[in-house]
Amino acid sequence: MTTYSLKLDGPNKEIKPGKLAGNKGSNPKGESFGFTNFYMLRNDQPIIPVVGEFHFSRFSYLHWEEELLKMKAGGVNVIATYIFWNYHEEEEGIFNWSENRNLRHFVDLCAKHELPLVLRIGPFCHGEVRNGGIPDWVFDKPLEIRSNDELYLFYAKRLYRQIAKQVKGSLFAEGGPVIAVQLENEYMHCGAPLDSWAYKAGVFMSSGKGGNSHLAELRRIAEEAGITPMFFTATAWGGAAVPETDTLPMLAGYAYTPWIPNQPPSGEYIYRDLHVKPSEEVNYDTLDYPVAYCEMAGGMQVSYTARPNVSAESVEAMTLVKLASGSNLLGYYMYHGGSNPVGKHGFLNEYGLPKITYDYQSPLGEFGRVGKSYDRIRSLSLFMDAFGSVLAPMGTVLPEGQSAIHPEDTESLRWCVRQKDGSGFLFLNNFQDHLELPDREGVRIELDTAQGKVAFPHAGHLTLKRDVSAVLPFNIELEGALIVSATVQPLTKLNMDGQPVLVFYAHPSLAAELVFSRTSVASVELDASQAVEEANAIVVTPQVGKEHAFTVVLTNGQKVSVLVLTREETLQTYKFRLWGEDRLVISDSRLYAKDERLVATSEGKASWSVSIAPALPEKALLASMGAVQAKREGLFQTYLIEVPAYEPALTVSKPLERSALVELDTNWPNHVSDVFLKVAYDGDVAAAYLDNQLLTDHIHYGEAWPIGLKQFKDDLEHKQLHLSITPLRKGTVHTFVNQALVERFEGVEIAVFHAIEPIPYYTVALYQAFN
Structure with missing residues (x-):
């Protein structure tokens, strides 16, 4: 350690x-x-x-x-x-x-x-x-x-x-x-x-x-x-x-x-x-x-x-x-x-x-x-x-030698602090471009602050996985609760039924804990989480996930809910002002809010979930399309949405290995807002043409080529989209000038389509029902 x-x-x-x-x-x-x-x-x-x-x-x-x-x-x-x-x-x-x-x-x-x-x-x-x-x-x-x-x-x-x-x-x-x-x-x-x-x-x-x-x-x-x-x-x-x-x-x-x-x-x-x-x-x-x-x-x-x-x-x-x-x-x-x-x-x-x-x-x-x-x-x-x-008023404090670390240094731990009056945030980074940093095992960080000593973790040591970066609080008072330290990352806050809710998330490599000062917290009310009471602190090992929340009871009798999400849930979390208040929404679809409607777009999947907190009554929301089932998960009401699956009719002909003629049925159902072509190929550069006009192009860099079609939908009707690859040459090019440039190539030319897949984008809006 x-x-x-x-x-x-x-x-x-x-x-x-x-x-x-x-x-x-x-x-x-x-x-x-x-x-x-x-x-x-x-x-x-x-x-x-x-x-x-x-x-x-x-x-x-x-x-x-x-x-x-x-x-x-x-x-x-x-x-x-x-x-x-x-x-x-x-x-x-x-x-x-x-x-x-x-x-x-x-x-x-x-x-x-x-x-x-x-x-x-x-x-x-x-x-x-x-x-x-x-x-x-x-x-x-x-x-x-x-x-x-x-x-x-x-x-x-x-x-x-x-x-x-x-x-x-x-x-x-x-x-x-x-x-x-x-x-x-x-x-x-x-x-x-x-x-x-x-x-x-x-x-x-x-x-x-x-x-x-x-x-x-x-x-x-x-x-x-x-x-x-x-x-x-x-x-x-x-x-x-x-x-x-x-x-x-x-x-x-x-x-x-x-x-x-x-x-x-x-x-x-x-x-x-x-x-x-x-x-x-x-x-x-x-x-x-x-x-x-x-x-x-x-x-x-x-x-x-x-x-x-x-x-x-x-x-x-x-x-x-x-x-x-x-x-x-x-x-x-x-x-x-x-x-x-x-x-x-x-x-x-x-x-x-x-x-x-x-x-x-x-x-x-x-x-x-x-x-x-x-x-x-x-x-x-x-x-x-x-x-x-x-955070904004807090100054940066660098451990000795941090700013002098060379980017190619794979041994030194990269960390620093922003603080004011002994409270602040610890920042960790274990990512570096163009090389891989190792997992950091057996790490313990101790801070001597104006408000006393704190450690990450509270006892023992932590592991910081490769490519993980994190920000962790210390001596921070949030909604009246003084957090001495935490190995979970602050995400957001909101109110539910007049009670504050603090939302954190757990990185997979960091064992989740929150340490509350007993000067501000009298007790905690737990479901599946665990707590250890010490002389000056209450150490909570939270159950992680959207269905689990626990309550902190302050010394003044007020209560604060605490929710610790998984990393996966966090990457699906949004916050909107909807239906009269701030709401936390977790979904495996893509979301935005417009005109008191929550618009959800699912890429290629005809069923998905949308979890909303504060929860509305079970039948308070209607969907513009499809079947909706509701169930309660902790603070959230989860809506399971299912729409009719659609498989875009696609025909592909290849007059040449490097050319593909694509014809797509553009009679999309109403709940399909877009169709993307996912084009996997090997080659140098590629181009898409419609009516002999270049729509878009792509310089190959190792990823599939996505082409969104909704803005060309009407133009594509009964027409072919021409996808063309310029070959990637592996070999030797010999050039010389004899009045004009002469080029002779010896080697292999690579230009091949591996897959051309249409992906429907299903879109449904959730809106409030009025009797």
Whole structure:
């Protein structure tokens, strides 16, 4: 057994107004935002926002609302989006703000669903778009981009005026969702490939000239156009320019980086004190601003030459490491992927990337695909929503040597603490990209705090499995109950029948226990759980699972329910405001809430369950389709839903081994909202065509290719979808120039379909019955 010790005898984090103290504002409802030097405020309370990047112009406008609701269900409470100049003014002087480019519609949907919005308005955006979003025709002009060149500013001003016209009346102070605006992107740090050059790959545009003077000029013309948000943001990594006032510097964290050849294990999974020292060079005083991430990898876009496969565990671990290291705003790039539009004169992708797909392996992907990281981010977002006001003021305390751990070090335990006044959270991480860390057995962590000594576990030792990351509380008072320590992770809290409920979850490798101080807890009422009473504490070994809960009786006589879920249940847990109160919902389907309806979508399974707490009477809910049975499970009412199974009629012919012609019956029943094709293949790249038009493409990176069909449903009727694979070559290519390039290949070409499987998405809405 190895014991790790840390004495928490330092001062609390110094919280002061900071440089953004004046950037506060309220809307007509009296809701407000503000800042200290360490965290953001919502209605004068500390918060840890979760920002999700979703490029509206890369998704069908017919489905924006559903996708925004899925983001909200996933725990995202701020939306960020780029406005790509070349998507809207591909031809000089002709602006397009219609259909998928309808910015106003997107803004209005964010307003409708109370999702604050950050607009990233360029002129340069990057975002893996052709020329970083700058239209081709701009490069025909006698001007210098990304500078205070008079002609360049003329076009930037025209763009800003167009944007201002689209979002008029939508600022937060006006009752709209727009709380912030980003001008430019990675300015003075990097440029994008100059795809309009076209003669040679690898030619990049300028990273910018003029520093803060150019950003100041962009701000002047933006404000002159009426774009006056509560605050501006700036991408601040890599020594980028950052204005000195009214601007929140934003950071990035990517572990899978195609721009680094033969990438070694990343330092993104090492604990640091980011408020004192960011992981890379910045041009501002970090102690005057909160640590805020606008681009923390929710995945990574594959390119032709770099094809990372980003695991869900990596996204979860990075989130916890950044949170532990002092980040008080977590933004995912991308949170929602999509598809590049086809321009009037060709494709609008960046060189070396897929022409259409921008799936990004993100939590929500192209066509609304739901990925495994979606569940992990949601569980952490629930924690930040419920306990962010407690965590946000806590400073990072690093055990000696933690920030100096090398990413390739597989021996050292990675851990740190955030604390205030001797209470806080212990963070553990046993994940590292590009290598495997061993299981940690025989671990004991002891903290000497201002409120006394605590240990994890209370007695004995714990095991931390490979790829597991966790956050555990100590000396935290929740709903009047003082938790001395716990080896279960806080998830959320709510009220049921006027009684508080604290929800935790158990990691498979950590034996579950909660230690309550007898100064606040008089007794516990148990069913299947066990408790040991000591002189100063009550140690509870809880029964884990949604059907088990126990009650803590406080010294003042009040009661608090405690529920400890399994890890599997946690990854199926949502929290919604439904039918008059906050409700916890656990389901093996995908959920979102709309208009007092709980919408459940099951991927490929015609039966599933939805468990709801506080429970409603047995027949209080009706289903839009199918048979529903109800049963009581502890605090939950569980509804078993079954709909008629549907097997989409599919015919596949293969004129060539590398080509498949797919015809699908599009007469889907009403309870089937979508059909995805799951295409398993080996090859280099693949493409899907309909009526000789490219619908989407896929660079092979080891995962099956998912194609959502609902937006093409009518077009597919009685037509064939052509799937084509470009072979992967294994062998030797000999080239030489003899007037023209001659290529001779010796080896094997691999291009084969293993399976083309249609997966129906069954959708049912649960709604309240009224007599």
